[in-house]
Amino acid sequence: MTGGVDVKLCGLSTPAQVAAALDAGPRWLGFVVFARSPRHVAPDDLAALTAPAAGRAERVAVLVDPDDGLVDRVAGAVDVLQLHGGETPERVAAIARRSGRAVWKAWAVGDRLDVEAVNAYAGAVDRFLFDAKPPKDAALPGGNGVAFNAALLRGVAVARPWILSGGLDAASLGPAVARSGARAVDVSSGVEEAPGVKSASLMAAFVAAARTLEPANA
Ligand SMILES: O=C(O)c1ccccc1NCC(=O)[C@H](O)[C@H](O)COP(=O)(O)O
Secondary structure, X not given: OOOOOEEEEOOOOOHHHHHHHHHHOOOEEEEEOOOOOOOEOOHXXXXXXXXXXXXXXXXXXXXXXXXXXXXXXXXXXXXXXXXOOOXXXXXXXXXXXXXXXXXXXXXXXXXXXXXXXXXXXXXXXXXXXXEEOOOOOOOOOOOOOOOOOHHHHOOOOOOOOEEEOOOOOOOOHXXXXXXXXXXEEEEOHHHEEEOOEEOHHHHHHHHHHHHOOOOOOO
């Protein structure tokens, strides 16, 4: 817990970024294992990169429609698998069983949250991450720095804890938390100098801003 609102700093890809992120003090650190991403971490490098976080932050691997081989290669290096592709509820449940890790399902929110569709995953996941829909021409399903109308989340009956994500930064965080009722938030682009280049000062400012927020009543 960072204070009022839990934080995941996502898209860390170098030891220096991990050290700076740990200094900022978020609850979760995210590592993207997706070759097209400017934040990509090779599966073989993940254990060394995540090691300094053990006991200081929970480590989250972000995967997109992973096959069993990739699940097996990354699971030992992290605490959580965040599934950011088109995984079905059945596939998510299979990954949870196979990996023995907590599993989160990322969900792109459009005009309104389809609670029934989201809750179809409830038996298989520990948490949801609500993100913006990627722009039509986007190369990535996440990490696009795009926000959605966070008020769409307020008061909805989601059956698992959830994280607000998409286009956040230290300035937009407070209003987005107030509109959505979020108790946890995720950021990537909003704490970067350029895609994949994390800023120590922006990460620290984001976590500090989150600490000042009151936990919201969704
Ligand atoms: O960040 C990526 O490059 C990425 C690539 C493929 C799938 C997911 C990815 N990111 C997932 C995240 O959890 C991001 O933090 C989330 O989408 C918010 O990103 P941003 O809008 O840039 O803050």
